[in-house]
Amino acid sequence: MRAYRKETIAAASGLALLVAAFVVPHLDLGIVTPLINASPERIRDFADTAPIFGWWDTHIGWGTVPAVVLGFAAVIWGQALALRLNWRALLLGAWATSAAWAFSLAMVDGWQRGFAGRLTARHEYLRQVPTVTDIPEAVRTFADRILDYQPDSWITHVSGHPPGALLTFVWLDRIGLGGGTWAGLLCLLAGSSVAAAILVAVRTLADERTARLAAPFVAVAPTAIWVAVSADGYFAGVAAWGIALLALAVRRRGRVPELSAVAAGLLLGWAIFLNYGLALMALPAIAVLLCAADWRSALRALLPAVGAAVVVAVVFVAAGFWWFDGYHLVQERYWQGIANDRPFQYWGWANFASVVCAIGLGSVAGLGRVFDIAAIRARAGLHMLMLGALASIVVADLSRLSKAETERIWLPFTMWLVAAGALLPERAQRWWLALNVTGALLISHLILTNW
Numbered sequence: 001m002r003a004y005r006k007e008t009i010a011a012a013s014g015l016a017l018l019v020a021a022f023v024v025p026h027l028d029l030g031i032v033t034p035l036i037n038a039s040p041e042r043i044r045d046f047a048d049t050a051p052i053f054g055w056w057d058t059h060i061g062w063g064t065v066p067a068v069v070l071g072f073a074a075v076i077w078g079q080a081l082a083l084r085l086n087w088r089a090l091l092l093g094a095w096a097t098s099a100a101w102a103f104s105l106a107m108v109d110g111w112q113r114g115f116a117g118r119l120t121a122r123h124e125y126l127r128q129v130p131t132v133t134d135i136p137e138a139v140r141t142f143a144d145r146i147l148d149y150q151p152d153s154w155i156t157h158v159s160g161h162p163p164g165a166l167l168t169f170v171w172l173d174r175i176g177l178g179g180g181t182w183a184g185l186l187c188l189l190a191g192s193s194v195a196a197a198i199l200v201a202v203r204t205l206a207d208e209r210t211a212r213l214a215a216p217f218v219a220v221a222p223t224a225i226w227v228a229v230s231a232d233g234y235f236a237g238v239a240a241w242g243i244a245l246l247a248l249a250v251r252r253r254g255r256v257p258e259l260s261a262v263a264a265g266l267l268l269g270w271a272i273f274l275n276y277g278l279a280l281m282a283l284p285a286i287a288v289l290l291c292a293a294d295w296r297s298a299l300r301a302l303l304p305a306v307g308a309a310v311v312v313a314v315v316f317v318a319a320g321f322w323w324f325d326g327y328h329l330v331q332e333r334y335w336q337g338i339a340n341d342r343p344f345q346y347w348g349w350a351n352f353a354s355v356v357c358a359i360g361l362g363s364v365a366g367l368g369r370v371f372d373i374a375a376i377r378a379r380a381g382l383h384m385l386m387l388g389a390l391a392s393i394v395v396a397d398l399s400r401l402s403k404a405e406t407e408r409i410w411l412p413f414t415m416w417l418v419a420a421g422a423l424l425p426e427r428a429q430r431w432w433l434a435l436n437v438t439g440a441l442l443i444s445h446l447i448l449t450n451w
Contacts, residue, residue: 007424007432010368014356021051021353024346031343034350034404038341046338046404049447051350052357053405057448061114063107067444070101071220071437075430078216083209090212091196094219099192102224102233106188108444118229118451119187120180123156125169125231129178132170139163140320146329148336157231159333162326163316164273165231184229191233194415195219197240202419204247205291205381210422214382216433217421222360222440226408227415230451235275236412242267243284243385249301250292261301265308271412272309273316276327277402278412280392287388291381331401339403347403354407355393357443358414360436366420382422389416408451 025034025047034050035043048055074097082090106114120126132138142163145154153159158166169183195218203211227233242264248254249261268285271278285305292298313323356364370386392413396402402409424432443449 006368007365007428008368011361011365011435014361014364017349017353018356021350022049024350025050032345033343034346035338036341036343050404051347051354052407052443052447052449053451054447054449056446058446059108059448060445061108061110063104063109063114064445067101067104067108067441070097070104071441074101074216074220075434075437078219078433079213079426079429082212082215087203087208090215091199094195094199094215095193097219098195098221098224098227099188101220102188102192102228105225105440105444106228109448113448115184115229116180118180119169119183119231125157125166126178126180126183128155128158128166129169129173132166135167135170136319138170139167139316142321143325143329146326146333148333156337160330161275162273162323163321164270165235165275168234168274187231187233188228190237191227191411192224193237194227194240195221197237197244198416198419200244201240201247201288201385202382202422204244204251204253205288205385207381210382213426213429214419214422216429217363217366217418217436218415220433220437220440221363221415221418222436222443223358223411223415223418225440225444225449226358226411226451230408230411232275232408232411232451235271235278236415238267238274239271239278239281239412240415242271243281243288246285246301246305247288247291247381249305250288250297252293252297252300257301258304261304262308264301265305265310266312268305269309269312272323273312275412276323276330277396277409280395281412283391283395284385284388284413284416287384287391291379291384334401339401342403344400344403348397348400351397351402351404351406351410352393355410355414355417357439358407358410359417359420360439362424362432362434362436363418363421365432365435366423367417369423370420382419385416386420389413405450 024032034047085093108114145152146159147153172178172182172186198218199211199215202214245260245264245267249257249264254260268281271281289298289302367386370383372383375383393410396410421429421432
């Protein structure tokens with residue numbers, strides 16, 4: 001029994017946190033609540049299912065049967081297939097399964113409500129796309145339109161992110177792929193590709209067997225609920241491949257590792273112009289660098305990557321957008337809105353309950369094995385990746401700029417944590433995976449998530 005103590009304690013702690021986060025909003029504990037200064041209608045709109053953003057709605061849909069079948073198949077045959085398939089087939093299979101799983105969960109809510117219409121809502125990027133008639137001018141004046149209560153203020157999601165996010169959907173529209181379906185498909189494909197990126201990084205920094213054991217967990221992760229469809233799924237995909245390519249460069253894999261480093265820098269540089277919070281991907285990146293064989297290998301990967309990231313920043317500066325101006329204005333815009341009514345006394349810890357929902361209790365159990373002093377001293381690859389992602393989440397939480405909706409906002413970090421399931425004893429992994437799948441199915445069918 002002692003062999004299972006760490007994961008049991010971790011899972012039990014995660015479950016207790018989850019129960020507390022769902023129960024506390026109904027105990028009338030003053031500011032230890034998800035929303036203050038609010039009418040019953042506003043509480044229903046923004047805090048009905050805290051710590052998840054959504055509404056209670058027991059329902060089934062076209063995606064119910066495929067989701068159940070995929071989840072069941074992953075639990076029964078996932079590990080065996082992951083250990084047997086050739087490596088390339090495993091990567092493609094994990095990506096395809098993750099995409100099918102995410103799409104099925106989205107379709108539980110129906111085609112329009114669950115997929116095609118998600119990114120056309122009034123606060124979303126696609127509502128702003130038709131107003132961008134001059135792209136250079138939009139970038140040049142982007143920071144001027146961030147603050148709220150101006151005649152030409154950007155809508156909520158556009159104002160809350162650097163211009164790269166809006167530009168992506170504008171460019172998609174310009175090439176004839178406008179509308180919610182194409183935008184949703186981009187987010188779905190990019191977000192589900194994180195499964196393959198994680199396997200590449202884990203194989204590179206740890207070993208192939210560990211990566212194979214992680215495959216079922218990342219393929220049918222509960223995070224898929226918010227990958228399809230939210231722009232944060234796209235952001236997560238860009239950042240994840242940046243980290244995976246950096247890992248390849250650090251371990252000197254491939255014919256020209258420097259090219260991997262440059263590609264990593266370009267992707268991570270682009271990522272911070274998609275989402276200000278992705279500056280925190282520096283922490284997983286540092287974890288990857290710490291896995292280098294020596295400081296020379298780390299430096300040979302770091303310098304080209306930083307140089308490429310700087311190039312991305314210089315392009316935006318030349319276009320008229322300075323990242324730090326946008327960041328400071330976004331903080332001001334943040335406090336102009338609902339953030340003032342979301343007390344940190346609740347969200348400071350309830351954010352972590354949303355992480356439990358996003359990664360599943362099975363992966364929480366795996367995190368119980370991450371804090372292994374011997375493995376950390378040895379700079380074990382998977383442990384370092386998990387610690388980097390955890391550090392990003394803790395810093396994001398302490399910033400007080402992430403209160404609520406973190407099951408979506410923190411996707412670029414939480415999707416990595418799902419791989420912690422590979423640290424669990426092999427013979428028990430199927431049962432922990434079943435717990436993840438069950439949790440995802442329950443959330444999808446009991447809560448109508450906002451994303």
